[in-house]
Amino acid sequence: MNAMTKPYAGTGSHVGSLYAATANPTRVRPPLQGSHQTDICVVGAGFTGLSTALHLAEKGYTVTIIEGARVGWGASGRNGGQIVNGLNASLAKIDRQFGHDTARFVAGLVTEGGDIIRARAKKYAIRCDLKQGNILTAMSASDMKELEGRQRLWERYGITCQELLGPDQIRQHIGSDLYVGGQLDHKGGHLHPLNLAQGEAEAFEANGGTIFEMSPVTSVDTTGATPVVRTAQGRVECKTLVLCGNAYLGDVVPALTWRVMPVTTQIMATRPLSAEMAARLLPTDHCVEDIRYIPDYYRLSADKRLLIGGGSVYGGVDDLNIQSKLRRNLYRIFPELRGIEVDYSWSGNFALSFTRVPQMGRIGANTYFAHGYSGHGVTGTHTFGRILSEVIDGDQTRFDTFAALPWYPFPGGRTFRVPYSVMGSWYYALRDKLGI
Numbered sequence: 436m437n438a439m440t441k442p443y444a445g446t447g448s449h450v451g452s453l454y455a456a457t458a459n460p461t462r463v464r465p466p467l468q469g470s471h472q473t474d475i476c477v478v479g480a481g482f483t484g485l486s487t488a489l490h491l492a493e494k495g496y497t498v499t500i501i502e503g504a505r506v507g508w509g510a511s512g513r514n515g516g517q518i519v520n521g522l523n524a525s526l527a528k529i530d531r532q533f534g535h536d537t538a539r540f541v542a543g544l545v546t547e548g549g550d551i552i553r554a555r556a557k558k559y560a561i562r563c564d565l566k567q568g569n570i571l572t573a574m575s576a577s578d579m580k581e582l583e584g585r586q587r588l589w590e591r592y593g594i595t596c597q598e599l600l601g602p603d604q605i606r607q608h609i610g611s612d613l614y615v616g617g618q619l620d621h622k623g624g625h626l627h628p629l630n631l632a633q634g635e636a637e638a639f640e641a642n643g644g645t646i647f648e649m650s651p652v653t654s655v656d657t658t659g660a661t662p663v664v665r666t667a668q669g670r671v672e673c674k675t676l677v678l679c680g681n682a683y684l685g686d687v688v689p690a691l692t693w694r695v696m697p698v699t700t701q702i703m704a705t706r707p708l709s710a711e712m713a714a715r716l717l718p719t720d721h722c723v724e725d726i727r728y729i730p731d732y733y734r735l736s737a738d739k740r741l742l743i744g745g746g747s748v749y750g751g752v753d754d755l756n757i758q759s760k761l762r763r764n765l766y767r768i769f770p771e772l773r774g775i776e777v778d779y780s781w782s783g784n785f786a787l788s789f790t791r792v793p794q795m796g797r798i799g800a801n802t803y804f805a806h807g808y809s810g811h812g813v814t815g816t817h818t819f820g821r822i823l824s825e826v827i828d829g830d831q832t833r834f835d836t837f838a839a840l841p842w843y844p845f846p847g848g849r850t851f852r853v854p855y856s857v858m859g860s861w862y863y864a865l866r867d868k869l870g871i
Contacts, residue, residue, distance in 0.1 A: 447504035447649045452513050452781040453704040453736060454629035459562055461506070461633045467647035467669035473499040475827065476664055476671045478652055479679035481511035482812065483805050485635040486551070486820020487677050487827075492642035494828055499671055500636075500644065501664060503651035507632030509683045510812060513783040515702060515732045515744045517722045518549045518624040519569055520596075523791035523809035526588055532790065533840055540836055542592035546622050548814025551821060552631065553624075559641075561634030564737040568721035569623030572605065572614045578726055579616045586618060596622040609723060610716045611768050625722035625734045628813065652680075652687050657802040675827055678804040679820075681812075682786035690798055695786040695807045696845055701757040702744035703780035704736065705772065713739040716769055731764045741765070741772065757782060785810050789845050795819060795837040803827070803834075 449455035475491055477484045480502035488498045502508070522529070522541065530538035556565050573579040586599055600608070600617040608619070636646060647669075655676070656663040662676035678688060682697040708716070713735055717723070722734035733743040743765050757780040766773050788794055788807030793815050795805045803826065805819040819837075826834035 447508065449505055449508060449629065450513055450781045450783065451779065452629075452702070453740065453742065453779040454512060454516075454627060456779065457627070457630075457736075457738070459630050459633060461637065464502075464506070464646045464648040467501055467650040467666050467671065469669050471499065471669065471671045473497050473645075473671060473673050475499070475675045475677065476501065476662070476673035477677045477679060478655070478664060479503075479509075479681065479684070480506040480632070480636060480646060480648070481509050481679060481681060482632060482635075482816035483681065483820050483823075484677070484679035485511075485632060485639060486817045487679065487805075487823045488644055488820075489555070489635055489639045489642065490821055490824035491827060492639050492644045494824070496827075498639070498644045499673070500639070500646045501650050501652060501666065501671065502646065502648050503680075503683070505648055506636045506646065507629045510681065510783055510785045511632045511816070512629035513702070513781060514628050514785070514813060515722075515734070515742070516625050516628045516813070517569055517724065517732060517734065518552060518622075518626065518814055519724060519811060520549060520594075520620055520623055520814060521545045521811065522793065522815060523811045525585065526592065527584070529792065533792075537836070537840065539592060540833075542589070542594060544818055544833075545814075546594065546596065547821070548817040549622055549624065551817040552626070552814070555635060555638065555817075556626075556631070559634060559638040561631060561638070563631040563634060564627040565624060565631075566626070566720060566722075567621065567624045568719065569620050569625065570600070570605075570608055570617050570721050570723045571620070572609070572617040572723060572725045574614060574725060574727070576615065581726060582616070582618045596620060608717070608719045608721055610718065613768055614725075619721065623722070626813075627737065655688050655802075657688075657799045660801075662799075662802050674801065676802040677823055677827070678798075678802065679806070681806045681808070682784040684806070688798070688804075691804060691806070693844055694794055694842060695788050697784040698787045698810075699782050699784050700744060700810070701746050701761060701780070701782045702742060703758055703761045703777050704740045704742045706740065706776040706778050708735075708739045708741060710739065712771075713741075716741065716772075731768065733765075733768070740778070741769070741775075743768075785812060789843045792840065793819060793837075794840075794842050795822065795834060797838060 474497040650666040724732040731745040791809045808815040
C-alpha cells in the first residue's frame with residue numbers, strides 16, 4: 436500500500452495504515468458550525484489533546500475539542516505504538532543542559548505516561564492490544580556501555596523497572612544475531628495507537644465532552660479576556676484555550692511555528708507471520724528499539740505481523756520509497772524475512788524540538804500549549820496532558836517547572852533549519868555506522 440502523498444489532512448480520512456484497517460468501529464463526529472461557548476477549548480484530538488481533555492472532563496469541566504481531520508489522524512494514530520519510558524533527551528543530557536534539579540524532576544515522571552495509558556485502558560475497557568515490555572538494543576560494545584550507564588543513572592533516581600540483558604539473554608527475546616545485548620524495561624510495552632486514541636475520545640465523550648471533527652482551525656485570537664478559535668464554518672469562545680496541534684498546527688499560531696520542526700518517519704507492516712515464525716523472531720512479544728541516533732523500532736501486531744519503522748525526513752516531506760528503505764533494515768535484523776510480502780506502508784510527521792525536550796508554556800493569560808515530543812510522544816503526551824489539566828485546575832507546580840525551561844530555535848532559522856538538521860543527522864548516522 437502506498438504512502439500518503441499530502442502533508443496535511445486532505446480528505447481528513449486516516450492514512451492507509453494497518454491501524455486504520457484494523458480500527459475498532461467508531462462514529463464520525465460532526466464539523467464545527469455556528470458559535471459556541473465552553474469552559475475549555477482544546478485544539479487537536481491527538482494524545483495530548485485527548486489526555487488533557489479527558490482529565491479535565493473527569494474533574495467536571497465543560498470541554499470542547501476541535502480536530503482538523505478525524506480523531507487520532509496525526510502522529511497519535513499512526514506511530515510505532517511503543518510505550519518507551521523517558522524523553523528523547525536522556526536524563527544525563529538533561530542534567531548537563533538544565534541542571535540536577537531538573538533531571539531529578541524529569542526522572543520522577545518518565546514512567547507516568549505508561550501508567551496513565553494502562554489505567555485509562557483498564558478503567559474505560561479500551562481495546563487497544565496493550566502488551567507489556569520493551570527492549571532497547573545494543574549493536575556494539577559502546578552501545579552496551581551506554582545502556583549500562585543509563586541503568587546506573589536511572590537506578591540512582593529510584594527507577595528500578597529495567598534489566599540489563601547480555602548476549603545470551605537478548606537472544607531469549609529477539610531471534611537475531613545483530614545485537615550484543617540490551618535493556619528490558621518491564622514498565623514499557625506496545626499497543627494499537629489509533630484504537631487507544633479512539634477509545635480515549637469515547638471516554639471523554641462519556642464524561643460529557645464534545646468533539647468536532649473535520650474542522651481545521653483558521654485563526655486563533657488569544658489577545659482578549661476570552662480566547663476565540665475560528666474555523667471555516669464556526670467559532671468557539673472559551674475561558675481557557677489549549678493548543679495541541681504539535682507537528683500539524685501549521686502557521687495558525689505564529690508564536691509556536693518555529694519552536695518545533697516537522698519530521699517524517701515511516702512504518703511498514705508485513706503479512707501475518709506463522710505462529711512458529713513469530714515465536715522464533717520475538718518469542719517474548721516485547722517491542723524493540725535500538726539506541727542509535729536514528730533508530731529502527733519494531734514489534735509484532737496483534738495478528739502477528741512484523742511492524743518496523745525508522746528513518747527521518749527533516750521538514751516533514753513525505754518519503755515515497757518507504758518499503759525500499761525499511762526492507763533493508765528489516766533484512767539486516769531478520770534475514771529470513773527477505774522477500775516477505777508487505778501489506779501496509781505509511782508515513783507521518785512528529786514535532787522535533789531542538790533540545791529534544793518537549794515544550795510546555797502559556798501564551799497570554801489563558802492559552803496553554805504542549806508539543807515537541809521528538810519521537811517519544813506516546814507516553815510523553817499522556818504525561819503532559821495531565822500536567823496541563825493540573826495547571827488549568829489550579830496546581831501550577833509541575834507546569835511551572837517545564838514552562839521555565841529555556842527553548843532554543845533551530846540553527847539557520849526558517850530558511851536553513853532543515854539542511855542544518857540533515858547535516859547533523861548525517862554526522863550521527865556515521866557515528867552509528869562506525870560504532871562510536
